[in-house]
Amino acid sequence: EADIYQTPRYLVIGTGKKITLECSQTMGHDKMYWYQQDPGMELHLIHYSYGVNSTEKGDLSSESTVSRIRTEHFPLTLESARPSHTSQYLCASSEDDTLVDSPLHFGNGTRLTVT
Amino acid sequence: AQSVSQHNHHVILSEAASLELGCNYSYGGTVNLFWYVQYPGQHLQLLLKYFSGDPLVKGIKGFEAEFIKSKFSFNLRKPSVQWSDTAEYFCAVNLMDSSYKLIFGSGTRLLVRP
Numbered sequence: 001e002a003d004i005y006q007t008p009r010y011l012v013i014g015t016g017k018k019i020t021l022e023c024s025q026t027m028g029h030d031k032m033y034w035y036q037q038d039p040g041m042e043l044h045l046i047h048y049s050y051g052v053n054s055t056e057k058g059d060l061s062s063e064s065t066v067s068r069i070r071t072e073h074f075p076l077t078l079e080s081a082r083p084s085h086t087s088q089y090l091c092a093s094s095e096d097d098t099l100v101d102s103p104l105h106f107g108n109g110t111r112l113t114v115t
Numbered sequence: 116a117q118s119v120s121q122h123n124h125h126v127i128l129s130e131a132a133s134l135e136l137g138c139n140y141s142y143g144g145t146v147n148l149f150w151y152v153q154y155p156g157q158h159l160q161l162l163l164k165y166f167s168g169d170p171l172v173k174g175i176k177g178f179e180a181e182f183i184k185s186k187f188s189f190n191l192r193k194p195s196v197q198w199s200d201t202a203e204y205f206c207a208v209n210l211m212d213s214s215y216k217l218i219f220g221s222g223t224r225l226l227v228r229p
């Protein structure tokens with residue numbers, strides 16, 4: 001079972017709406033990540049954080065923003081959703097950035113559809 | 116740019132058949148290597164990992180993978196698959212430079228027929 005929780009699991013919204021995808025973990029991990037995944041494609045890192053008040057952009061350019069005010073919480077926000085944002089968003093966390101001693105733990109994902 | 120290639124996007128096997136899923140990466144530096152699995156309706160979870168030592172690593176559920184540095188490969192194998200192995204398998208490479216980025220392949224969807 002997952003110790004990392006994402007809500008909502010599914011979301012269908014109209015263009016132009018502001019949305020926040022929630023991600024929380026109960027493991028006390030400092031490292032947290034957001035990946036974007038389209039069917040049949042790689043998972044692309046869009047944001048990551050190494051701890052409270054730390055946020056960095058990943059490899060894939062994204063119009064979303066993130067915040068890390070608390071260790072356990074790493075929400076992702078889209079100010080104005082567009083159909084091109086339709087995708088699956090996966091949140092993950094780890095205790096160790098080398099992933100040697102602590103693997104990446106994933107949430108169940110949020111499947112977003114923007115109409 | 117660094118990348119991870121998984122050669123087979125879809126694989127269909129009968130139970131008891133042998134499995135080998137290919138994974139190649141493009142990065143000349145030190146790497147840690149992983150295979151993740153996603154069973155239907157579940158989250159991604161770690162299957163096995165390599166970071167040093169014996170290049171043949173064993174994971175859960177009878178899976179193993181071999182790191183061949185000269186070929187930049189980390190293929191996943193299982194001698195005899197079961198219906199319950201039906202899942203999507205992702206190869207991932209952690210670049211052991213200052214960025215510690217984990218780069219994923221596009222995944223292989225495995226269907227095992229009973």
